[in-house]
Amino acid sequence: MAGRAGAGTARRPALSRDRVLRAAVGVADEGGIAALTMRRLAQELGVEAMSLYHHVADKDEVLDGMVDVVVGEINARVSQVDVPDGAGWKTIVRGRVLAARDVHLDHPWAPALIEARNTTMSPTVLRYFDGLMADMLAGGLSADLVHHAMHALGSRALGFSQELFEENDEASDSQVDAIMQQRMADEYPHITQIVMVASHNGEDTLGWCDDQFEFEFGLDLILDGLEQLRTTAEGGAA
Amino acid sequence: MAGRAGAGTARRPALSRDRVLRAAVGVADEGGIAALTMRRLAQELGVEAMSLYHHVADKDEVLDGMVDVVVGEINARVSQVDVPDGAGWKTIVRGRVLAARDVHLDHPWAPALIEARNTTMSPTVLRYFDGLMADMLAGGLSADLVHHAMHALGSRALGFSQELFEENDEASDSQVDAIMQQRMADEYPHITQIVMVASHNGEDTLGWCDDQFEFEFGLDLILDGLEQLRTTAEGGAA
DNA sequence: ACCTGAACACCGTTCAAGT
DNA sequence: ACCTGAACACCGTTCAAGT
Numbered sequence: 046m047a048g049r050a051g052a053g054t055a056r057r058p059a060l061s062r063d064r065v066l067r068a069a070v071g072v073a074d075e076g077g078i079a080a081l082t083m084r085r086l087a088q089e090l091g092v093e094a095m096s097l098y099h100h101v102a103d104k105d106e107v108l109d110g111m112v113d114v115v116v117g118e119i120n121a122r123v124s125q126v127d128v129p130d131g132a133g134w135k136t137i138v139r140g141r142v143l144a145a146r147d148v149h150l151d152h153p154w155a156p157a158l159i160e161a162r163n164t165t166m167s168p169t170v171l172r173y174f175d176g177l178m179a180d181m182l183a184g185g186l187s188a189d190l191v192h193h194a195m196h197a198l199g200s201r202a203l204g205f206s207q208e209l210f211e212e213n214d215e216a217s218d219s220q221v222d223a224i225m226q227q228r229m230a231d232e233y234p235h236i237t238q239i240v241m242v243a244s245h246n247g248e249d250t251l252g253w254c255d256d257q258f259e260f261e262f263g264l265d266l267i268l269d270g271l272e273q274l275r276t277t278a279e280g281g282a283a
Numbered sequence: 284m285a286g287r288a289g290a291g292t293a294r295r296p297a298l299s300r301d302r303v304l305r306a307a308v309g310v311a312d313e314g315g316i317a318a319l320t321m322r323r324l325a326q327e328l329g330v331e332a333m334s335l336y337h338h339v340a341d342k343d344e345v346l347d348g349m350v351d352v353v354v355g356e357i358n359a360r361v362s363q364v365d366v367p368d369g370a371g372w373k374t375i376v377r378g379r380v381l382a383a384r385d386v387h388l389d390h391p392w393a394p395a396l397i398e399a400r401n402t403t404m405s406p407t408v409l410r411y412f413d414g415l416m417a418d419m420l421a422g423g424l425s426a427d428l429v430h431h432a433m434h435a436l437g438s439r440a441l442g443f444s445q446e447l448f449e450e451n452d453e454a455s456d457s458q459v460d461a462i463m464q465q466r467m468a469d470e471y472p473h474i475t476q477i478v479m480v481a482s483h484n485g486e487d488t489l490g491w492c493d494d495q496f497e498f499e500f501g502l503d504l505i506l507d508g509l510e511q512l513r514t515t516a517e518g519g520a521a
Numbered sequence: 522a523c524c525t526g527a528a529c530a531c532c533g534t535t536c537a538a539g540t
Numbered sequence: 541a542c543c544t545g546a547a548c549a550c551c552g553t554t555c556a557a558g559t
Contacts, residue, residue, distance in 0.1 A: 059523090082550090082551070082552085083551085083552060083553085084550095092524080092525095093524070093526080094525095095524075095525065095554090095555095096523075098553075098554090099522085099523060103552075104552065104553090160398060160445045163446075168470075171467075174471075175473045175474045176473075179473045182476070188477050188480035188481075189481070191477050192477050192481050193501075195477075196444075196497035196500065197501035197504050199444045199445055199446075207398045207438050229409075232406070232409070233412075233413040234417075235413045235414075235417045235420055235429075236409060236412055236416060238420070239416055239426050239430050239433075242430065243427070246427070259431065262431045262434065262435060263431075263434055263505075266509070266512075269508060270504040270505070270507060270508045274504075297542090320533085321533060321534085322533090330543080330544095331543070331545080332534095333534080333535090334542075334543050334544075336534075336535090337541085341533075341534075342533065342534090
């Protein structure tokens with residue numbers, strides 16, 4: 046239709062903030078967040094590094110924008126989750142949060158980035174939180190309790206919890222294991238005991254945690270606690 | 284006693300791994316973690332940057348070491364907390380965790396660093412966790428439940444929770460506020476409602492969260508939930 | 522208007538020397 | 541053995557110039 050090049054037809058899609066951010070997410074998905082340099086990002090877009098600065102102020106804006114892209118995906122997915130008609134607030138909130146968690150599985154760098162920069166005030170994030178709070182208020186929690194609930198959930202509200210026991214690739218070195226295990230048993234008997242029980246329950250000694258189960262366990266613990274506060278005193282802890 | 288210089292008397296304390304790490308903590312306490320460069324750290328110690336590499340392999344080792352220093356402080360403080368004699372496991376664990384939290388107040392960079400690098404496997408951190416698990420096991424929680432409990436606590440076990448609603452300095456710009464508040468009320472009605480209630484309860488609109496209260500609220504919610512699981516079915520969630 | 526090349530000020534780190 | 545100076549390979553970013 047349009048005659049001038051780059052009007053609507055676009056031979057190569059013109060550079061834009063949106064395209065920059067999406068490319069950044071792609072780079073991070075492939076190579077991790079450390080692989081994301083301005084030069085690498087430019088290369089991905091077939092352009093010189095300095096061209097990026099016409100669409101984003103600096104790298105910080107790129108990082109914030111990436112969080113926005115991910116939370117945007119979360120919002121999209123959350124709005125598709127259909128809830129059983131008579132579902133209680135716990136079920137609804139649970140569904141939202143687990144949907145959010147699913148998105149993070151595609152972007153393993155996202156949780157750390159969300160925490161590192163405190164991107165809480167972007168419209169995308171605010172929209173997500175607003176929806177979550179709406180569900181709780183509709184469920185009969187007082188405004189006060191909803192406030193505390195958000196704090197109690199912390200990053201769980203956004204679908205992740207910092208895994209303090211991350212997979213440690215080096216740990217599978219089995220020569221060290223034999224010696225280490227004895228050392229461990231001596232010096233940290235209680236950790237050892239817990240690890241033993243956990244590994245009897247399921248997978249092997251290392252990489253022994255079912256992350257999905259543990260996430261849901263913690264989430265349910267908090268939601269159940271909140272429900273109990275709702276039905277009794279309301280507002281204060283303990 | 285010793286004749287040779289640098290044996291025990293030490294005119295200027297010789298460079299050592301320990302002195303490097305302590306200096307690093309000092310730099311981060313003053314200027315934040317971003318201020319910590321190898322060159323700045325060397326300068327702090329009155330030495331050339333490259334001298335550091337005789338005591339630490341690289342910057343990563345410095346960062347891991349800093350976490351160790353902080354968790355070392357936590358262990359020191361935790362061991363001083365005296366518990367009332369007939370105290371239950373909840374009180375004991377609560378006391379440990381809140382003592383840990385106190386330490387982080389001196390090192391605001393530490394939580395983010397602990398999460399960024401997964402320093403869970405250092406002896407210092409393992410000792411802390413072992414003690415925490417010991418308290419729970421002694422309190423009658425099954426090994427299985429202790430395992431889930433650690434996951435549910437997440438970073439709270441180490442005395443912090445990522446504040447998703449961090450203080451935002453810029454937000455105090457009151458010219459923007461008037462317009463923003465209306466915008467906020469329109470677009471995010473539930474957030475607005477919760478903020479209003481919270482600000483009526485105590486301090487002003489912004490910086491409206493009592494972090495200490497919220498931390499204890501979340502902690503108690505989890506501990507109470509665990510106690511309930513202990514006294515009933517044990518082991519599984521929900 | 523958008524994009525570029527060269528350059529600047531900074532990193533962490535290596536290497537060959539110094540004592 | 542410990543420490544140093546110069547250098548290398550990378551950053552993010554600025555600036556003057558191209559079209």
